[in-house]
Amino acid sequence: xxxxxxxxxxxxxxxxxxxxxxxxxxxxxxxxxxxxxxxxxxxxxxxxxxxxxxxxxxxxxxxxxxxxxxxxxxxxxxxxxxxxxxxxxxxxxxxxxxxxxxxxxxxxxxxxxxxxxxxxxxxxxxxxxxxxxxxxxxxxxxxxxxxxxxxxxxxxxxxxxxxxxxxxxxxxxxxxxxxxxxxxxxxxxxxxxxxxxxxxxxxxxxxxxxxxxxxxxxxxxxxxxxxxxxxxxxxxxxxxxxxxxxxxxxxxxxxxxxxxxxxxxxxxxxxxxxxxxxxxxxxxxxxxxxxxxxxxxxxxxxxxxxxxxxxxxxxxxxxxxxxxxxxxxxxxxxxxxxxxxxxxxxxxxxxxxxxxxxxxxxxxxxxxxxxxxxxxxxxxxxxxxxxxxxxxxxxxxxxxxxxxxxxxxxxxxxxxxxxxxxxxxxxxxxxxxxxxxxxxxxxxxxxxxx
Numbered sequence: 001x002x003x004x005x006x007x008x009x010x011x012x013x014x015x016x017x018x019x020x021x022x023x024x025x026x027x028x029x030x031x032x033x034x035x036x037x038x039x040x041x042x043x044x045x046x047x048x049x050x051x052x053x054x055x056x057x058x059x060x061x062x063x064x065x066x067x068x069x070x071x072x073x074x075x076x077x078x079x080x081x082x083x084x085x086x087x088x089x090x091x092x093x094x095x096x097x098x099x100x101x102x103x104x105x106x107x108x109x110x111x112x113x114x115x116x117x118x119x120x121x122x123x124x125x126x127x128x129x130x131x132x133x134x135x136x137x138x139x140x141x142x143x144x145x146x147x148x149x150x151x152x153x154x155x156x157x158x159x160x161x162x163x164x165x166x167x168x169x170x171x172x173x174x175x176x177x178x179x180x181x182x183x184x185x186x187x188x189x190x191x192x193x194x195x196x197x198x199x200x201x202x203x204x205x206x207x208x209x210x211x212x213x214x215x216x217x218x219x220x221x222x223x224x225x226x227x228x229x230x231x232x233x234x235x236x237x238x239x240x241x242x243x244x245x246x247x248x249x250x251x252x253x254x255x256x257x258x259x260x261x262x263x264x265x266x267x268x269x270x271x272x273x274x275x276x277x278x279x280x281x282x283x284x285x286x287x288x289x290x291x292x293x294x295x296x297x298x299x300x301x302x303x304x305x306x307x308x309x310x311x312x313x314x315x316x317x318x319x320x321x322x323x324x325x326x327x328x329x330x331x332x333x334x335x336x337x338x339x340x341x342x343x344x345x346x347x348x349x350x351x352x353x354x355x356x357x358x359x360x361x362x363x364x365x366x367x368x369x370x371x372x373x374x375x376x377x378x379x380x381x382x383x384x385x386x387x388x389x390x391x392x393x394x395x396x397x398x399x400x401x402x403x404x405x406x407x408x409x410x411x412x413x414x415x416x417x418x419x420x421x422x423x424x425x426x427x428x429x430x431x432x433x434x435x436x437x438x439x440x441x442x443x444x445x446x447x448x449x450x
Contacts, residue, residue: 017120018053019079021113022087024128027094034153038131040101041154042073044094047113047126051082059088059117063095063126066110068427069103070128072096079115097128102399102429104375104447105131136335141226142322142443143195144293144349145315149326149337159299159344164281166264170251173263175206177243177271180218186254189261189286193295194233195317202284204263205231206250208238208311210282220271222312224331226323230316235347237282237300239312243271260285260299270307278311279303292351300345308339315347321442352397352432352443368442371433375447378418378425382433384409392435396446399430409435418448 026035028043037043047061063075074096082088103109108127115122135153139146148157175181183202185191191198194212203211207220209231217231220241225234244250248268254261264281283299291297300313309330316323326336326345337343368385382394394414396405404426407414416433420426426448433444 016053017051017056017117019049019056019059019082019088019115019122019124020052021124021126022048022050024048024126025089034132034135036132036135037097037099037128038135038154039099039103039105042096042098044096045128046090046094047077047079048087048089049079049082049124050087051084053084055081055083056088056120057081057118059115059120061090061095061116062114063097064112064114065097066112067128069100069107069130070109070111071098071100072111073098099130103130104429104449105136106133107375107447107449133335134337138326138333138335139324140350140352140443141324143317144352145195145322145324145347146350147314147324147326147336148346148348150343151337157346157348159346161301161342161344163301163303164255164258164262164264164283166251166253166262166281167249167266170253170262170264173204173250173252175204175244175250177245178206178218178220180205180211180216182214183252185261188256189254191287192284193287195322196293196295197318199233202261202263204250204252206244206268207242208240208265208268208278208280209234209236210263210284211235222310222328224328225312225314225325226316226320228320230320232318233316235282235298235315236312238265238278238280240310241271242268242278244268246271248277258283259288270310273307273310276307278306280305291348293349295349298347300347302339302341302343304341305339311339313339313345352434369433369435369444371444371446374444375449376418377449380416380418380446380448382407382409382414382416382435384412384435395434397432397434398426399432404431 025046026037026043059079061077063072065072077090077095078093079088079090108129111126113124113126134151137146137148137152152158180203185200191200192212199212201214203215205218211231212233222239223230246269249266251264260283262283267277267279269277281301285297289297312328314325370383372381392409394407397403404420428448431446433446435442
């Protein structure tokens with residue numbers, strides 16, 4: 001028989017009103033309009049209560065924050081009358097709150113709602129959920145790359161769909177089945193900086209990917225990225241088994257006015273799926289378009305999608321030690337929005353302040369790193385596989401890039417107690433655990449709770 005705990009039920013007597021929390025709604029019309037209370041945002045909220053007791057008249061409420069991540073700007077609200085098992089909401093007298101910019105996403109910021117009305121009073125615990133990980137970009141990977149999609153409403157890097165048609169204006173790139181050709185980047189374009197390395201050539205494969213530098217790889221079997229056996233320096237915009245000899249065309253063009261080189265898959269059919277084709281393009285911006293690291297910004301645009309469940313989309317460096325997956329065969333990470341026509345992705349790195357500094361010793365982490373538990377309430381174990389370099393250290397950084405602690409590794413293990421170098425307890429929030437450096441390093445995100 002299933003166990004039932006007191007927190008799972010509402011205990012009340014019908015002789016008295018009993019208002020319990022039901023839900024909340026966000027009016028963020030003055031900020032990022034997505035119906036979510038995002039980090040750094042101020043918004044009006046409507047609280048919805050259910051009356052689990054006898055009928056109740058009009059009630060006033062005072063909202064008090066119990067969370068270090070949430071500030072109450074207007075804590076006075078009012079609720080209408082409610083009969084037994086009816087709901088009442090602060091529809092005409094909103095509460096107003098502000099969430100700190102570094103508040104953990106998808107973690108509740110608890111508040112106390114002090115209620116008072118004719119002949120009754122009570123205090124109700126209110127869990128206000130902060131943000132939604134669907135509004136977060138994927139990454140960063142070990143170098144700093146992130147993938148921004150159309151749901152990442154809190155980020156200026158969220159791309160707008162703006163299709164650039166090359167049919168009739170671009171240069172035809174004649175590619176056969178399972179073929180890759182190398183293009184020399186125009187002198188006016190400059191170099192393609194990718195994972196911190198500069199390249200003067202671009203490889204285009206008929207199977208839905210491009211790659212920095214020269215490669216003859218034409219893999220038709222897509223994999224989840226990153227993967228050590230994948231083509232080096234790949235940008236997979238629609239990776240699967242395509243055959244342009246059966247129809248469609250592949251175009252490219254350097255648009256100097258828009259500062260980007262464009263490769264378009266124009267209605268290219270699948271090899272093994274009859275009647276299915278995709279129309280997709282990838283835009284590689286030159287370095288006059290600034291990014292935090294100086295690497296070129298990359299945008300992928302989906303004009304039409306007929307069989308997206310077959311595709312692999314993502315990127316990785318030359319050996320698969322850093323990279324990100326947006327989707328693979330219809331599997332998506334929690335933060336990634338499903339592919340759909342009329343949308344775009346942006347692939348761009350952020351500067352991991354301090355995380356890219358040279359290692360203190362020759363030992364570099366090359367073995368998988370695990371962080372557990374995550375989220376953590378203070379004590380976190382960081383473990384490595386057998387390939388971890390002797391004498392290496394692990395560094396922990398706050399979300400704004402400040403180094404808060406450096407720990408030695410013994411027997412491929414170290415433990416962080418949630419304190420900084422001076423032994424002070426650090427604030428809860430998002431932290432980066434880093435071992436190694438640059439593209440060869442490893443970075444894991446850690447959420448610290450209290």
